[in-house]
Amino acid sequence: MAAPTRKAAIVGGNRIPFARSNGAYARASNQDMLTATLDGLVARFGLQGQQVGEVVAGAVLKHARDFNLTRESVLGSRLSAATPAYDVQQACGTGLEAAVLVANKIALGQIESGIAGGTDTTSDAPVAVNEDLRRVLMELNRAKTVQQRLKALAGLRPGQLAPEIPRNAEPRTGLAMGDHAAITAREWEIGREEQDELTVRSHQALAAAYDRGFFDDLVTPFLGLSRDANLRPDTSVEKLAKLKPVFGQGEGATMTAGNSTPLTDGASAVLLASDEWAAERDLPVLAHLVDAQTAAVDYVHGGEGLLMAPAYAVPVLLERNGLTLQDFDFYEVHEAFASTVLATLKAWESPAFCKEKLGLDAPLGSIDRSKLNVNGSSLAAGHPFAATGGRIVATLAKLLHEAGPGKRGLISICAAGGQGVVAILES
Amino acid sequence: MARTVLDAAPAMPALFARAALTARGRGGDLPDTRLARVGVTADPAQLADYARVCRFPLSDALPLTFPHVLAFPLQVALMTDRAFPLALPGLVHVRNRIEADRPIGVGEALDLEVWAERFATHRSGATVDLCASVSAGGAEVWRSRSTYLARGASAPEGAPASDVDVEVGALERPAAQWRVPDDAGRRYAKVSGDVNPIHLSGLTAKAFGFKRAIAHGMWVKARALAALSGRLPDAVAVDVAFRKPLFLPSTVTLSTEEAGGGWDLAVRNATAGTEHLIGTVRPT
Numbered sequence: 011m012a013a014p015t016r017k018a019a020i021v022g023g024n025r026i027p028f029a030r031s032n033g034a035y036a037r038a039s040n041q042d043m044l045t046a047t048l049d050g051l052v053a054r055f056g057l058q059g060q061q062v063g064e065v066v067a068g069a070v071l072k073h074a075r076d077f078n079l080t081r082e083s084v085l086g087s088r089l090s091a092a093t094p095a096y097d098v099q100q101a102c103g104t105g106l107e108a109a110v111l112v113a114n115k116i117a118l119g120q121i122e123s124g125i126a127g128g129t130d131t132t133s134d135a136p137v138a139v140n141e142d143l144r145r146v147l148m149e150l151n152r153a154k155t156v157q158q159r160l161k162a163l164a165g166l167r168p169g170q171l172a173p174e175i176p177r178n179a180e181p182r183t184g185l186a187m188g189d190h191a192a193i194t195a196r197e198w199e200i201g202r203e204e205q206d207e208l209t210v211r212s213h214q215a216l217a218a219a220y221d222r223g224f225f226d227d228l229v230t231p232f233l234g235l236s237r238d239a240n241l242r243p244d245t246s247v248e249k250l251a252k253l254k255p256v257f258g259q260g261e262g263a264t265m266t267a268g269n270s271t272p273l274t275d276g277a278s279a280v281l282l283a284s285d286e287w288a289a290e291r292d293l294p295v296l297a298h299l300v301d302a303q304t305a306a307v308d309y310v311h312g313g314e315g316l317l318m319a320p321a322y323a324v325p326v327l328l329e330r331n332g333l334t335l336q337d338f339d340f341y342e343v344h345e346a347f348a349s350t351v352l353a354t355l356k357a358w359e360s361p362a363f364c365k366e367k368l369g370l371d372a373p374l375g376s377i378d379r380s381k382l383n384v385n386g387s388s389l390a391a392g393h394p395f396a397a398t399g400g401r402i403v404a405t406l407a408k409l410l411h412e413a414g415p416g417k418r419g420l421i422s423i424c425a426a427g428g429q430g431v432v433a434i435l436e437s
Numbered sequence: 438m439a440r441t442v443l444d445a446a447p448a449m450p451a452l453f454a455r456a457a458l459t460a461r462g463r464g465g466d467l468p469d470t471r472l473a474r475v476g477v478t479a480d481p482a483q484l485a486d487y488a489r490v491c492r493f494p495l496s497d498a499l500p501l502t503f504p505h506v507l508a509f510p511l512q513v514a515l516m517t518d519r520a521f522p523l524a525l526p527g528l529v530h531v532r533n534r535i536e537a538d539r540p541i542g543v544g545e546a547l548d549l550e551v552w553a554e555r556f557a558t559h560r561s562g563a564t565v566d567l568c569a570s571v572s573a574g575g576a577e578v579w580r581s582r583s584t585y586l587a588r589g590a591s592a593p594e595g596a597p598a599s600d601v602d603v604e605v606g607a608l609e610r611p612a613a614q615w616r617v618p619d620d621a622g623r624r625y626a627k628v629s630g631d632v633n634p635i636h637l638s639g640l641t642a643k644a645f646g647f648k649r650a651i652a653h654g655m656w657v658k659a660r661a662l663a664a665l666s667g668r669l670p671d672a673v674a675v676d677v678a679f680r681k682p683l684f685l686p687s688t689v690t691l692s693t694e695e696a697g698g699g700w701d702l703a704v705r706n707a708t709a710g711t712e713h714l715i716g717t718v719r720p721t
Contacts, residue, residue: 037485042495049496049667086494087667232497233481234544 017298018113018282020435023404024051025278026232028392029239031132035275038233040069040076043277044083044129050230051125051279052088055293059088063121065095066108067279069129070395070426072099073136080127102346103304103431104128105278105399106423110433112282113299122287126403128396129277135175143170178273180426182310187317187426188347192258192265194315195349198356202264205348206250209269209389212345216386217243224385228404240272240392257347269348274392278400280407296407297419302433303327309428314367317350319430320422321357325368327432333418335374340381340409340419342402345388350424385409399423403435410437440471440550446510449630453525456517460524466556466593467565468520472511473550479503479543486628491659494666498540501675502659504547504579505535506629508569511551512583516567521553523565523587526645530654531564531601532584534676536721541571541578548572555584556592557599563592564599603678605701605715611690613664614707617652619686625656652683657714661691661702670699670720677702677716689713 026047029035035043044067052058067080076082081095100107105128112124139147142165149162179186195205219225220237229236245268255263257270281293288295305323307314320343328335335358343351357363358374365371385405388398406419417437424430484503485495493500516525541547548571555566564586571579584601622636634641635651642650658677662669683689688707693700699718705711 037482038495045494045667046496085667089667091668230497233495 015117016119016284017300018116019285019288019295020297020299020403020407021281021283021288021293022051022055022296023228023278023280023400023407024054025229025397025401025404026050026276027229027235027238028274028276028394028397029235030392031273031275033133033239033275034233034235035131036133038131038275039134040072040079040129040131040277041083041086043131043232043275044079044127044279045086046232047127047129047230047277047279048083048087048089048125051281054227055281056291057089059090061090061092062123062125064112064115065089065093065125065127066098066111067095067125067127067129068098068104068108068396070099070101070104071130071132071135099396100429100431101426102344102393102395102398103423103425103429104396105401106302106403106421106431106433107304107399109280109282109299109399109403110302110431113302116282116284123281123283125279125281127277127279127400128398130394130396131275132273133275138174140170140172140174142167146170180316186257188257188265188270190309190316191270191347191350192263194318194353195264195347196258196262197315198353200264200349200352200356202251203247204352205264205269206247208345208348208351209250210245210247212383212386212389213242213245214386215384216241216390219385224408228408238391240274241390265347265349269389271346271388271393274394276392276394276397278397278404280400280403294411296411297435297437300434300436301327301331302431303330305430307428314428315353316426316428317346317424318354318357319428320424320432321354321363321430322368323430323432324358324420324422325370325374327434328374331434333434335377337418338377338381338420339413339417340384340406341377342383342387342406342419342421344398344402344423345383346393346424348389354422354424399431406435410435413437438469438471440473442473442475443511443514446474446507446630447514449510449513449632452510452513452517453632453634456513456525459517459519460526463519463522463524465522467522467553468515468518470515470518470520471550471552472515473548474511475548476546477507477549478546479507481543483628484543490624490628491656492663493659497543499543500659501535501537501662501669501673502655504541504549504571505569505581505655507547508549508551508571508581510630511549512567512569515551515553522556523563523585523590528585528587530583530679531586532603532676532678533581533655533658534674535579535581536674537579538672538721539578540671541573545573556596558592558596559586559599559601562586562588563590563596564601601678603676603715603717605703605717606694606696608692608694608701608703608715610692610694612693613691615660615689615691617683617685617687617689619650621652621656621685622650625653629653629655631655647682649684652685652687654679654714657683657704658716661704661714661716662718664691665693665700665718668700669718672721673699673718674721675716675718677714679714680712683713
């Protein structure tokens with residue numbers, strides 16, 4: 011017999027403003043940012059010295075020394091040291107996946123409360139020893155005799171001093187994520203202008219949300235930043251039109267530094283709980299995490315776009331919950347690139363894609379664009395990979411709460427490796 | 438009382454050189470001088486370096502010990518002035534008490550003021566307290582008292598007895614072990630500006646009567662507090678006594694024990710058990 015389940019409540023969130031790479035957080039480590047973000051959440055909800063059921067977080071770019079990043083951050087925070095923690099990593103889906111994992115344990119009654127989060131820095135990125143040098147050193151370590159040691163050392167070459175620097179590229183294709191997205195943009199005939207328009211809307215919506223104080227209880231200033239450093243409230247389609255394409259080739263290239271997310275540093279955290287736990291502490295319930303789904307596509311040999319997996323995950327989630335794509339009051343589609351959002355929406359509108367790829371009799375249809383990313387998304391805020399999920403969950407939960415009970419929101423996040431994580435929240 | 442406001446932090450290497458050259462022929466009572474700087478903000482790069490060397494997380498609040506780094510150059514300027522009765526070379530930091538009324542934000546503009554007081558008689562010489570007061574927005578938020586011992590020196594007639602002891606519990610259980618490398622003094626000197634030669638190398642330390650270079654007491658204190666990150670009250674007094682010098686390199690243990698709503702601390706040699714630092718952390 012299956013154990014009875016309940017829906018996990020989203021109590022609130024906290025993040026630090028996102029900084030552009032090598033900007034305000036150039037010297038901050040993932041642990042610094044995650045600890046500061048946890049402490050902000052602790053301060054907001056009076057959790058000093060308290061034990062929460064579990065803290066789950068991760069980082070995409072991770073140093074070897076950070077094998078226990080989340081637990082170390084908990085130990086440095088104001089949470090009780092008796093709070094267990096573990097790391098997860100699902101590329102850009104990390105933050106949302108962490109929230110799903112916490113919510114599932116709450117749903118099963120295994121924990122009463124938990125924190126889901128993520129952090130990433132491209133400024134303090136791990137730089138590893140050259141792979142050839144590493145092999146020599148490991149050989150040297152295994153060597154038992156003088157001869158073996160000398161033989162191992164004979165493998166040393168000056169060129170091995172060049173370090174291994176992480177690249178934002180797919181290991182199996184060698185292509186940057188933007189280059190993959192450019193292929194998809196071309197296939198789906200996503201125009202330059204519609205990408206730039208989506209970008210401008212993102213910046214304007216995020217700026218407006220800051221201006222009306224929406225983020226006052228979601229963001230804690232950090233190291234001199236009080237708003238996301240990437241935010242350009244005064245950007246325009248005309249300004250963006252001047253930028254040269256950086257991904258894709260030739261005449262048809264449409265993707266620029268403006269309509270793609272920049273490398274970003276930041277961290278986010280979300281507090282989830284059972285309704286009872288929240289009520290006992292007089293804490294609000296902004297929304298519930300209703301259900302979630304992941305999907306993956308074969309972008310290497312299967313001909314599908316690297317970032318198209320959410321297009322596959324959403325219909326499964328809708329079917330399981332008896333919903334249509336139009337049954338939502340808000341849509342949060344992660345803006346890895348403007349073209350990714352537009353290609354995903356176009357795929358759901360396409361009878362051919364929905365029939366051939368998703369096996370549906372009719373397309374999912376179009377959505378009301380005025381409900382899409384209403385407080386801006388990653389194009390404006392920036393995208394510190396693992397921190398994006400927490401930003402979106404907290405933002406959507408608060409939006410739903412503001413809109414009143416019974417409202418529903420859809421989250422769709424694409425991730426490297428051809429994966430996608432999607433979820434439904436309800437107030 | 439004479440109060441002098443400086444435009445910038447004094448250059449420390451020059452001060453230490455002057456201290457060595459003007460060590461002789463000092464005497465008399467403490468000068469009635471106060472040195473001050475206004476509107477000082479922490480340099481983010483120095484702060485990040487300091488945090489790394491002392492193992493503090495980089496956060497939106499200054500490490501509890503960081504204002505000392507801002508005030509210390511003024512204290513050295515005061516001690517190297519010809520009016521100061523004791524010679525800086527040979528002064529040993531024996532106690533340091535820091536009181537913070539609240540965490541200080543990294544971007545806050547701070548007013549610093551330092552002075553010397555409490556010239557006191559010690560069983561092996563005389564002690565003097567170098568004090569610092571840090572204000573933000575006109576209100577004092579942080580203060581410290583560093584007690585220095587001058588062996589063989591004598592305090593003026595009628596001086597009080599010095600007070601260099603801190604009481605702690607048994608602290609029998611080590612919480613952590615630190616391997617302190619032989620360049621620990623140079624690393625802290627770089628981020629703090631405290632380029633006192635006794636910390637920099639074996640050779641320069643020998644010139645001042647130490648068998649090897651010794652760790653900065655304020656680094657030991659900072660690192661012990663960094664180990665308690667997230668576990669410190671916002672309004673807090675941290676009082677430590679520096680006992681035996683921590684010779685570099687060394688392996689030491691940190692022991693912590695909850696006491697009085699805060700903590701008792703001890704840093705000891707890992708094998709011999711020699712006490713380097715004992716201290717208390719108390720909410721205020």
